[in-house]
Amino acid sequence: MNATTSPAPRTGARILVDTLLANGVTRAFGVPGESYLDVLDALADTKVEFVVCRQESGAAMMAEASGKLTGRPGICFVTRGPGSTNASAGVHIAQQDSTPMILFVGQISRSMRGREAFQEVDYRAVFGPLAKWAVEIDEAARIPEIVSRAFRVALQGRPGPVVIALPEDVLSEIAAVPDAPAVEPAETWPGLADMMRLQRLLWAAKRPVMILGGTRWNEKAVAAVTRFAERFDLPVAVSFRRQMLFPADHACFAGDIGFSVNPKLVARLKEADLVILAGGRLGEVPSQGYSLFGIPDPGVPFVHVHADPDELGRVYQPTLAINASSGAFAAALEGVQPPQELAWRAWREAARADYLAWTEEPPANAGPVQMATLVRYLRGLPKDTVICNGAGNFAIWVHRFHRFRAYGTQLAPTSGSMGYGLPAAVAAKIADPARTAVAVCGDGDFLMTGQEFATAVQYGAAIVAVVVDNGMYGTIRMHQEREYPARVFGTTLRNPDFAAYARAFGGFGATVETDAQFVPALDAAFAAGVPAIVHVKLDPEAITPTTSLSALREKALAARPAG
Structure with missing residues (x-):
């Protein structure tokens, strides 16, 4: 569409679906509801696959899993009231797991607000503390603006879920508004000075450990971190349920810090003289109940890399705070050079040996099934x-x-x-x-x-x-x-x-x-x-x-x- 062409009038539902298509959405999960029938009808004219689920919590969890796998927001549609509250389990997962996701919720008509109409819920109040952003759209003409912002909020910084309430009459309202461009999240790159300071900290270390966690990773970033670990002969651990961030068959892999953690890994982290946490938050589980390091002073030179500046120093005050997305930081590691002699080869070898001994073979359990x-x-x-x-x-x-x-x-x-x-x-x-x-x-x-x-x-x-x-x-x-x-x-x-x-x-x-x-x-x-x-x-x-x-x-x- 050029600058002189007026956009054709469309229903709010059609504007919404066109915005999803502009952002590359090919699949959505949900349970149908009368509150968003107009959206279902608009989706029927597209190639978007709508996966019909049997309960909203399952639908939201599928959308969250999709967000984890693709790095793009998983899309879920549910109806108002109990449909939305059923889906709240998936929203909570997305929030704590830092997963990009957008939950669209059908809503009562604008004229019925405040009367406790059938299945009426104030979604801003209910999901405000649970999601990264919760919003209700009041005008069909604002759909491209708000949905585009939702993609950006879900993707940038620390990713998370966005909840958007869709009043029935907004979905049927006619508006003439241009489509918004596709959203690509901004990458936050580490500064050269930060990476040089990281290099100096590594050169001064004798017992360094790297911990990988969080999101904003991809296959290329994992490969870059693996190369970095190889060049530095660095022991690498992963955070709780983030084991796919480093190959377990690699000689630098030292294990995960979740439930049933290897006690020798805990001891090694406490003995380290440099800890590099990339992408993660070091929450309750990986920190072993916040007992692994001191708070707010970790008690060890501590480098924290995170895409959201609000997470840097939130619990642990780092020696070096690097505001960067996981992928950008991984790419920048190519410029960090190891010292002429690595002082920690035996340290890494012992970490690997401890991991193999801890995970080699599950012990026999009670009963006839092992x-x-x-x-x-x-x-x-x-x-x-x-x-x-x-x-x-x-x-x-x-x-x-x-x-x-x-x-x-x-x-x-x-x-x-x-x-x-x-x-x-x-x-x-x-x-x-x-x-x-x-x-x-x-x-x-x-x-x-x-x-x-x-x-x-x-x-x-x-x-x-x-x-x-x-x-x-x-x-x-x-x-x-x-x-x-x-x-x-x-x-x-x-x-x-x-x-x-x-x-x-x-x-x-x-x-x-x-x-x-x-x-x-x-x-x-x-x-x-x-x-x-x-x-x-x-x-x-x-x-x-x-x-x-x-x-x-x-x-x-x-x-x-x-x-």
Whole structure:
């Protein structure tokens, strides 16, 4: 359109869809609602794939997973009231995981505001503290402006979710407004002086460690950091559920700092004389309850690299604060030169040896089914396999013992949200049907969003979901036995036949009750060519890789005062 051409009048819904198309959106997730029928009608005339989900939390989690995989905002549409509150779980994940995402919510007509109309919600008030930005559009003519801003807010600095409320009458309103240009996020580059100061800190170090975390990474950036680690022979750890940021089979990889962290890695981080944190925030889990370093003075030369200046010094006051996106910082590392002699080769070799010893082979667990068999199977899958999980003790086996070897292969919520693994795997498989996608789920975890198995079947997303069933909310039971030993209350589950559940939806189902059944069941699930569930009946005693439930209980009872 040239400067003299007047834009054609369009409905607000059509303006919205055209803005999404201008920003390269090809897929959206959602549950249909009458509050945004005009948008659905406008989408019907495009090639945008609208993935119809079975519950809004699953839809929002799929959109969040899409944002993690692509680095572009995952798009989700839900209806007003309960539709939006159901989706809030996915918004919270996106906020804590720094994932770009835009949630569009149908809203009552503008003329009905303030009357507590049917399913009326003040979205600014509800989502304001939960999202990076929450806004309601009041005029169809402002849709290009506000949606473009939403893309920029979701992508720039520390990425996050944006919630946009869409009043019904705004969607049907006619306006003549030009389209906005596509949004490309600004890259924040580190200054030359910052990189030279980083080089001087490295030259002065004897025991340096690098920690990778957060977002704004891509395959090219990970490769650049890997080259940097090789040139400096630098031990590299990754933050909680960010294991795809550095190849586990590389000699510089030292492990992850999440739950069930290697005690030797914790000790090494405390012994370090230089810590470089790139991209991450060092929140509660990776900081081991904020005990790893001092606050506000970390007590060690500390370099913090982050795309959002507000995160620099928020908790830890760094020796060197570098305001840069992860990708830009990784590229700038090419100019940092190592000293003539590296003083820490033995330090890096010991870090690697500690990692290998900690993760080589899962120990035997109680019962006839061994989680080690699952780990060995996962390790044998293609390098680009996407491993997804939600929350629960079952995930410790995956995080500690599986070897993530490539970027874009881990979908797991740092927020610890249950129910994430299944919808994340569905989103990954729909995005790239040629890639293998596996969801490792707990029994309670799976049924938080288990209905999205129907979505997998509907869209031919041949995921494999491994449901580890120990008949309880295992993580909560573990804490219960520590705090109130032998007083079990509110944590026991009576589960369905998950294999039959899969078959009821038109998928493949198999049950594993002995270790000998494990590999044949997994082989059959992958060969089925349809969405599959492998129901693994794990002994309740196998509460973690290193302890049993009864041993945990006995230890807690022994520690209680007499009488």
